[in-house]
Amino acid sequence: MLKNIAFVVLFLLASVTVKGQSEPIQHILGRNLLSLNGSWQYIIDPYEMGFYDYRHEPFENSASGKGGFYDDRKQRDKTELIEYSFDDSPSLQVPGDWNSQAEKLALYEGTVWYRKKFSVHLTPGNKYLLYFGAANYEAHVYLNGKKLGMHKGGFTPFQFEVGSQLVDGENSLVVKVDNNRAQDEIPTINTDWWNYGGLTRDVYLATLPAGYIQDYKIQLAPGSGNRLEGYIQLADSIVNEVVTLSIPEAGIQLALKTDPQGRASFSHPLKKIHYWTPDMPKLYDVQIKTAEEELRDRIGFRTIVTKGQDILLNGQSLFLRGVSIHDENPLIPGRLRSEGDMRMLLQWAKDMGCNYVRLAHYPHNEKMIRLADEMGLLVWAEIPVYWTISWENVATYQNAAKQLSDLVSRDKNRASVIIWSVGNETPLSGARYNFMSSLAKLARSKDNSRLISAALEVHRDGYKVIVNDSLGELLDVVSFNEYGGWYWGGVPEELRKYQVEIAYDKPVVISEFGGDALAGFHGDEHTRWSEEYQESLYIHQLDFLSGIKGLRGMTPWVLVDFRSPRRQHPYFQDFWNRKGLYASSGEKKKAFYILKAYYDRIRKKYH
Ligand code: GCU
Numbered sequence: 001m002l003k004n005i006a007f008v009v010l011f012l013l014a015s016v017t018v019k020g021q022s023e024p025i026q027h028i029l030g031r032n033l034l035s036l037n038g039s040w041q042y043i044i045d046p047y048e049m050g051f052y053d054y055r056h057e058p059f060e061n062s063a064s065g066k067g068g069f070y071d072d073r074k075q076r077d078k079t080e081l082i083e084y085s086f087d088d089s090p091s092l093q094v095p096g097d098w099n100s101q102a103e104k105l106a107l108y109e110g111t112v113w114y115r116k117k118f119s120v121h122l123t124p125g126n127k128y129l130l131y132f133g134a135a136n137y138e139a140h141v142y143l144n145g146k147k148l149g150m151h152k153g154g155f156t157p158f159q160f161e162v163g164s165q166l167v168d169g170e171n172s173l174v175v176k177v178d179n180n181r182a183q184d185e186i187p188t189i190n191t192d193w194w195n196y197g198g199l200t201r202d203v204y205l206a207t208l209p210a211g212y213i214q215d216y217k218i219q220l221a222p223g224s225g226n227r228l229e230g231y232i233q234l235a236d237s238i239v240n241e242v243v244t245l246s247i248p249e250a251g252i253q254l255a256l257k258t259d260p261q262g263r264a265s266f267s268h269p270l271k272k273i274h275y276w277t278p279d280m281p282k283l284y285d286v287q288i289k290t291a292e293e294e295l296r297d298r299i300g301f302r303t304i305v306t307k308g309q310d311i312l313l314n315g316q317s318l319f320l321r322g323v324s325i326h327d328e329n330p331l332i333p334g335r336l337r338s339e340g341d342m343r344m345l346l347q348w349a350k351d352m353g354c355n356y357v358r359l360a361h362y363p364h365n366e367k368m369i370r371l372a373d374e375m376g377l378l379v380w381a382e383i384p385v386y387w388t389i390s391w392e393n394v395a396t397y398q399n400a401a402k403q404l405s406d407l408v409s410r411d412k413n414r415a416s417v418i419i420w421s422v423g424n425e426t427p428l429s430g431a432r433y434n435f436m437s438s439l440a441k442l443a444r445s446k447d448n449s450r451l452i453s454a455a456l457e458v459h460r461d462g463y464k465v466i467v468n469d470s471l472g473e474l475l476d477v478v479s480f481n482e483y484g485g486w487y488w489g490g491v492p493e494e495l496r497k498y499q500v501e502i503a504y505d506k507p508v509v510i511s512e513f514g515g516d517a518l519a520g521f522h523g524d525e526h527t528r529w530s531e532e533y534q535e536s537l538y539i540h541q542l543d544f545l546s547g548i549k550g551l552r553g554m555t556p557w558v559l560v561d562f563r564s565p566r567r568q569h570p571y572f573q574d575f576w577n578r579k580g581l582y583a584s585s586g587e588k589k590k591a592f593y594i595l596k597a598y599y600d601r602i603r604k605k606y607h
Pocket of ligand 1: 424
């Protein structure tokens with residue numbers, strides 16, 4: 001008992017520490033940006049020669065601090081020994097994982113050094129922010145040979161203010177990215193997705209005025225459909241600065257003043273508002289103005305609450321017709337790089353009749369969420385607290401809490417995001433409960449305007465499928481993954497013998513079900529891997545799940561086949577997880593039509 005109390009106290013402290021860390025700037029895409037995307041030279045460094053000397057001492061700790069690959073110097077004269085050269089090295093495209101850009105990097109796990117040279121003209125009084133959309137998994141960043149810092153976590157943004165280290169003219173930016181997996185990390189060592197390494201998202205240098213608009217939340221007050229509430233935070237805690245917030249189409253024009261912490265809070269009645277919905281994804285032009293800066297964003301306004309076993313969007317009960325999606329382009333190998341990639345996947349979901357997507361199992365690109373806002377898709381956003389995490393390790397918890405805090409901070413103004421998920425399929429124990437319940441409380445403390453969930457643990461007792469995971473007590477929506485007809489229960493028609501028992505009188509959204517099919521492989525409905533087997537599985541699963549009182553949605557696993565190092569069958573899998581409703585070629589499998597027809601029927605029932 002004492003041990004549990006100690007963990008809860010440590011986790012709560014860890015959460016406080018997390019709050020103290022600076023959150024990345026809000027709406028980087030609306031700023032004055034120099035894009036650092038494009039070609040970066042790279043050096044593969046499996047033995048970390050660029051970071052440690054031959055005694056395995058970090059060069060950074062040496063008296064000179066020199067010797068690492070980060071001091072990107074040329075060989076000065078013919079006598080000098082330098083055993084690396086970015087200028088003579090090949091290049092990788094950023095954003096983009098390295099695995100899909102070079103054959104020898106396909107399965108590589110270790111360090112790659114990136115180098116980008118760029119020129120900038122500095123103007124006195126401005127601030128400069130180096131911003132990374134994400135780097136998987138651990139990044140050490142150096143500018144002109146000086147270390148800026150490091151970041152852990154493969155899917156959330158991070159930044160460095162670089163005023164003093166930036167030079168007027170040409171600069172050398174060097175980043176060490178290491179995608180090694182490890183038990184105590186988030187995610188841990190075992191995941192069912194490809195371990196794409198590298199600078200997988202955009203890199204920008206933002207030019208900002210002193211006292212720039214660092215952060216803001218502009219949403220409807222929780223539970224209220226006619227009150228605008230939030231804050232605008234300036235950098236450097238500038239007090240008594242006039243900030244105007246205008247939303248012309250909603251008749252909003254507020255002149256605010258910052259408090260001693262540089263924050264201007266507001267709560268203001270709204271006379272007329274068109275609520276954001278998947279069918280009518282109305283986005284308002286929002287303008288925030290100070291003496292030095294004018295920032296524009298596009299924000300939708302809606303309310304989301306649960307009532308008994310209903311999920312109410314703008315007061316109307318809805319059914320989440322969803323599908324799960326990984327951040328991977330099936331047609332061009334690797335992580336999604338461009339808006340075109342992202343729009344394609346979200347359109348495939350809409351073509352199936354979806355109004356909702358589960359962006360599994362980690363924070364996706366900010367542009368994906370902004371597209372969901374624009375295209376009218378509700379979103380379940382998630383951190384990769386997945387499977388067998390080191391529940392008793394406080395540093396592991398701090399990592400998870402930081403990733404959650406940065407995800408909530410980045411996407412808090414996106415109407416499409418309705419659920420924050422704190423994890424997926426995590427094995428029951430006291431330590432796991434402490435860890436996950438602390439995350440659920442942290443999520444609610446960071447954002448009391450959205451729903452909290454997780455893919456809970458399920459167990460079977462005979463023909464009963466039982467969901468009584470104690471974490472469910474703290475969640476708004478009960479979600480769980482069940483693979484009847486694929487991983488257990490025999491052939492799909494056996495499912496009719498089973499009953500689901502859920503310990504909570506809350507809305508139920510099935511976070512995963514499904515089975516594999518190799519597109520174009522055909523047989524009867526008992527032939528594993530055939531499209532007919534998967535089709536039968538969907539028919540019987542939908543029947544089985546429809547019997548759940550309080551069923552209010554689902555995100556079958558998965559929109560499209562995706563790569564995984566855990567899927568070794570040479571013919572049916574070949575390092576692909578084949579549970580997609582679309583094949584990796586983009587063609588629709590037979591099960592696609594079963595789900596689409598179901599969603600068409602459901603849609604009529606809810607309108
Ligand atoms: C699990 C897990 C997924 C995985 C899927 C599968 O439920 O959440 O990440 O890909 O099952 O086995 O295909």
